[in-house]
């Protein structure tokens with residue numbers, strides 16, 4: 119039977135599939151790293167800027183971890199196919215801060231910070247959930263378990279931080295704007311997640327020679343997930359509540375990887 123464990127195990131055990139998986143993940147992480155670095159440089163709030171910088175440093179670290187997993191297997195990264203490029207596809211729909219904006223030197227205003235945090239609130243929810251799933255199925259794997267557990271803990275921190283910072287801004291009178299951006303971002307994200315998932319699975323199916331029924335089952339699963347998220351699941355991506363772990367992106371010892 120097809121399970122998350124057997125799916126990830128099959129990807130892990132095949133060089134070409136593993137190379138594609140890690141290349142896509144590394145690019146996503148590096149893109150997130152760059153975006154956070156730029157935003158940290160342009161934010162005027164002296165308390166928020168170092169947290170955004172730390173967020174960026176974490177994503178860069180994740181990018182290095184995925185690159186390292188490839189190197190350890192003696193594999194080179196491959197170019198990421200455009201239809202699997204989650205960050206770029208979201209940016210093209212005008213979700214989050216546009217790259218043109220990030221390349222400018224204009225300081226960020228409240229509206230920009232809300233756009234950044236709402237985008238992060240939604241995408242970090244996805245990252246945290248996917249890494250929790252990976253940690254559940256591969257957390258005790260001798261080769262990748264430690265990396266997966268570390269990234270998963272970081273993504274939980276990022277999500278907690280987004281909740282806390284958005285609640286702080288909501289208290290300052292921005293609640294209506296935050297709700298609107300969160301809803302728009304979540305709607306686009308669940309579509310993009312489905313499309314990228316289908317594109318990745320099509321490629322994995324080809325590489326791993328999955329039989330037609332298995333490909334159909336996976337595609338149906340992604341469509342069903344989308345329908346669930348469009349009808350109901352999107353709510354979990356836009357809710358705000360104070361996290362159990364406060365100040366998750368405050369000063370802490372940096373883990374060098």
Ligand SMILES: [Fe+2]
Pocket residue numbers: 147150176177180245269273
């Ligand atoms: Fe990450």
Ligand SMILES: [Fe+2]
Pocket residue numbers: 177242245272273276
């Ligand atoms: Fe993250």
